[in-house]
Amino acid sequence: MKLLLLIIIAYLAYRVVKSWVMRNLQAPDQNGARHPSIDDVMVKDPVCGIYFPQREGVALNHGGQTILFCSAACRDRYLKEPKHE
Numbered sequence: 001m002k003l004l005l006l007i008i009i010a011y012l013a014y015r016v017v018k019s020w021v022m023r024n025l026q027a028p029d030q031n032g033a034r035h036p037s038i039d040d041v042m043v044k045d046p047v048c049g050i051y052f053p054q055r056e057g058v059a060l061n062h063g064g065q066t067i068l069f070c071s072a073a074c075r076d077r078y079l080k081e082p083k084h085e
């Protein structure tokens with residue numbers, strides 16, 4: 001019985017992850033395309049290259065555009081290395 005429960009949980013988790021990945025693959029990669037459902041969009045950290053949910057990102061206003069980082073540490077690194085633009 002315990003094993004069955006584990007399988008059901010694993011299956012549900014798989015479905016959630018799969019639908020989540022599919023949505024992100026279909027997300028348009030456009031600048032300034034603000035939308036309420038942008039909450040689950042994955043964005044790439046320009047410093048470490050990691051992908052993270054946009055709502056969990058650390059925002060930085062840089063030259064009129066908002067850049068998102070996975071953590072404050074990456075944001076600080078970005079500010080210390082002004083090689084971008």
Ligand SMILES: [Zn+2]
Binds near residue numbers: 049050071074
């Ligand atoms: Zn990062």
